[in-house]
């Protein structure tokens with residue numbers, strides 16, 4: 001289990017986070033929702049090592065983890081898919097999946113080993129790409145998002161954080177990506193999903209955590225919660 | 240799974256058009272251009288396609304082609320090196336002064352000149368990455384400054400002649416004996432064919448798709464035909480020049496490095512998306528510095544080859560249109576100015592286009608004014624294709 005406890009972060013006059021806590025369990029999709037400026041991205045940045053909190057911190061299986069930079073987070077099994085995907089459009093799918101983590105012998109790329117495991121990985125996630133050796137520039141938005149998510153799995157992480165993975169996608173491609181998120185859960189990964197789209201959240205998450213003005217403002221089991229109660233927690237209206 | 244289901248399916252017409260729109264034309268426009276050039280000049284002047292002239296062509300393109308190869312290294316990152324011409328001249332002068340005026344062993348003088356090139360590239364790279372100066376400005380300063388140093392080193396005389404029978408001059412006046420040329424060709428075809436077959440085996444064993452067997456066979460056969468044709472043409476004259484072998488080796492070696500090593504993969508990654516490369520933990524600064532080092536070192540080597548052909552260095556070494564032709568060759572050959580796209584064969588194909596135009600126009604005794612305008616038109620066409628391809632891939 002990965003948990004953030006009593007995390008606070010202040011930017012000048014803005015208290016971006018105040019004693020926020022969040023638990024993430026294996027095999028569970030947690031949706032993090034909240035209005036603009038609620039502190040979602042800030043919390044994610046703390047967990048993925050991009051910023052250090054003023055107080056509070058992250059614990060892994062109950063043990064306090066030292067996360068000073070994104071590399072520490074990756075080493076501890078925390079993998080983040082940023083909204084701007086960060087793919088190299090000129091490289092093919094295999095090259096993108098292994099970017100910076102190329103399988104090699106001495107300095108020589110192990111093309112076949114990488115392509116074999118890339119295909120296995122994509123197949124296990126049911127990601128369909130006709131020719132994985134064409135430049136990523138030629139893929140659809142949904143396929144690119146799928147590649148970015150698959151890439152987060154290369155280092156065998158235990159937690160995958162997805163920042164607005166469906167924001168730029170059409171209906172069909174959104175459905176593809178939501179399927180992919182379900183498959184991450186089936187693999188026993190903890191998934192943290194940031195989204196503004198409550199329909200997506202209700203479709204795919206197990207638990208919804210609401211932030212409001214930098215504080216915890218409610219937590220629901222998705223199956224039990226009504227749309228109205230979640231919206232009320234987000235806006236701060238009395239439920 | 241059986242082998243036939245593993246074969247990659249051919250593209251539907253729609254997908255093929257899509258690939259074209261995305262700039263996946265590969266080398267075909269250039270090859271087409273070369274054929275057009277051969278037909279046009281060949282019909283206008285019967286001497287153009289003669290073995291003697293084609294051999295001269297090979298000799299003429301090695302030096303600028305090597306400089307162009309260096310330019311490709313920085314173009315792949317989406318940067319530019321305007322200093323390559325000056326650096327080539329300067330390093331050739333360093334080599335000439337050490338070996339002629341100071342009587343150094345020529346090989347040692349060449350090594351020192353290459354090291355000087357590497358050092359210059361290191362300086363450019365550091366100014367670019369640490370001081371965050373645009374590469375355009377860094378290398379523009381280099382263009383002027385290294386030219387100045389060249390003039391300073393040459394001093395009053397302004398010219399250093401290399402002995403005609405010395406090692407350096409011999410570089411461009413050595414011809415492979417026919418048996419050696421044949422052995423090299425057989426080895427090249429055997430190695431490339433063997434590695435294709437091996438890759439095919441390994442891919443099938445790993446249940447990965449392979450191109451159809453006839454395609455692999457055609458490629459290897461095509462390589463053999465081209466190499467044998469070159470050999471036969473050159474044997475009808477003086478033989479295969481060592482200069483061509485040196486240039487060809489560099490092109491092939493750098494292509495292998497770029498496509499099969501981690502360093503090469505990272506070059507393309509940095510050229511494609513710096514931010515993605517950085518987040519993936521790639522040492523972007525190191526890659527950038529290395530690209531400038533490679534560019535200047537290859538420029539230095541090109542300068543030495545050029546000095547070898549001339550058997551001298553003078554105040555014009557590395558000057559006039561060498562830089563522009565080297566950049567134009569890289570772009571005409573298909574290297575993208577926007578980074579991340581291109582192969583080293585662009586240097587070979589591009590310089591072949593430019594040098595054939597130059598050579599053909601010379602044979603027709605056309606004024607060099609016309610030659611410049613034609614070269615410019617070809618360059619503009621190549622850049623237009625590149626820009627369209629980029630627009631296509633951005634959508």
Ligand SMILES: Nc1ncnc2c1ncn2[C@@H]1O[C@H](COP(=O)(O)OP(=O)(O)OP(=O)(O)O)[C@@H](O)[C@H]1O
Nearest residue numbers: 011014015016034035036037038039040041042043
């Ligand atoms: N680098 C920063 N410097 C100053 N203030 C910041 C910085 N980053 C975030 N903030 C502030 O912290 C608060 C929380 O921001 P955060 O980006 O975490 O919100 P969010 O929930 O992700 O919003 P959105 O839905 O718009 O992405 C906001 O008021 C924001 O202005």
Ligand SMILES: [Mg+2]
Nearest residue numbers: 037040041042
């Ligand atoms: Mg945000």
